[in-house]
Amino acid sequence: MIDWVAAAFTSAKTAGDIAKSLITLRDEDLVRGRLMDLTGTLMDLQQQMMQGQLEQMALIKQVAELEDELKKVTAKQNVLDRYELLSVGPAKVVYALKAEFAAMEPAHLCCTNCYDKGHRSVLKAQGQGSQSDYMKFSCPACSYTFYITGQYLPAALRVR
Numbered sequence: 001m002i003d004w005v006a007a008a009f010t011s012a013k014t015a016g017d018i019a020k021s022l023i024t025l026r027d028e029d030l031v032r033g034r035l036m037d038l039t040g041t042l043m044d045l046q047q048q049m050m051q052g053q054l055e056q057m058a059l060i061k062q063v064a065e066l067e068d069e070l071k072k073v074t075a076k077q078n079v080l081d082r083y084e085l086l087s088v089g090p091a092k093v094v095y096a097l098k099a100e101f102a103a104m105e106p107a108h109l110c111c112t113n114c115y116d117k118g119h120r121s122v123l124k125a126q127g128q129g130s131q132s133d134y135m136k137f138s139c140p141a142c143s144y145t146f147y148i149t150g151q152y153l154p155a156a157l158r159v160r
Contacts, residue, residue: 005048005052007044007048008045008048008049008052011041011042011044011045011048012045014041015038015041015042015045018034018037018038018041019038021034076118079120080115080118080120082097082098082101083095083096083097083098083110083115083120084096084098085112086109086154087152088109088148088152088153088154089148089149089152092146092148092152093112094109094110094111094112094123094137095109095110095111095112095115096108096109096110096154107154107157108122108123108157109122109123109137109154109157110122110123111123111139111141111142111144113139113142113144114139114141114142119141121139121140121141121142122140123137123138123139124137124138124139124140125137125157126138126145133149133150134147134148134149134150134153135147135148135150135153135157
């Protein structure tokens with residue numbers, strides 16, 4: 001990728017050498033020949049510079065694409081960072097909204113399967129058992145379904 005730089009420097013040095021030699025020449029045929037050499041060398045230099053510009057434009061485009069991707073990943077991570085792992089029974093965990101974000105949006109739980117894949121999927125309450133002894137939740141993205149018994153149900157999600 002940097003080859004064009006070395007070639008451009010070589011062409012520029014050659015052009016300079018040819019120009020210096022023209023000063024000392026008196027023969028018209030020799031001058032014409034050296035001018036042709038100089039023209040060819042300058043054309044090579046121009047070709048190398050154009051190649052460098054094309055590579056620079058490609059790199060600028062690649063940097064812009066990477067910056068856009070970084071913005072997307074950062075925004076996604078900022079959303080995921082608003083959650084913490086919460087135990088909702090023996091060997092049952094979900095992601096719950098951290099307390100500092102509770103005023104910004106309603107209380108909800110997120111699927112651990114989807115969260116671990118980098119996606120936020122809010123669990124949907126499917127129903128409640130008699131006397132609020134359990135609540136059924138399911139993930140709309142991956143169809144994972146489970147129950148949370150009343151004693152483990154977060155206070156913000158309990159029916160009042």
